[in-house]
Amino acid sequence: MAAQIIKQNMALAQKAINTLKTCYDPEIPVDIWELGLIYELNIDIENNLTILMTLTSPSCPVAETLPPETEQK
Numbered sequence: 001m002a003a004q005i006i007k008q009n010m011a012l013a014q015k016a017i018n019t020l021k022t023c024y025d026p027e028i029p030v031d032i033w034e035l036g037l038i039y040e041l042n043i044d045i046e047n048n049l050t051i052l053m054t055l056t057s058p059s060c061p062v063a064e065t066l067p068p069e070t071e072q073k
Contacts, residue, residue, distance in 0.1 A: 009043050016041055016049055019073050025056055
């Protein structure tokens with residue numbers, strides 16, 4: 001399933017995607033964008049970015065660290 005991108009600014013959306021591609025699932029050396037863990041990017045008219053994402057499994061060992069890492073980046 002491809003992520004839905006709701007955007008006002010395509011350049012910012014592409015920058016966000018490139019940044020998300022630096023976040024990796026440590027058990028699978030694939031970034032969270034390519035894994036399809038990002039369901040939605042939303043950039044509002046003030047360039048605020050919100051992301052809807054999931055983890056690889058309910059018992060994902062990085063459940064405590066991957067979302068904050070994504071938010072920080």
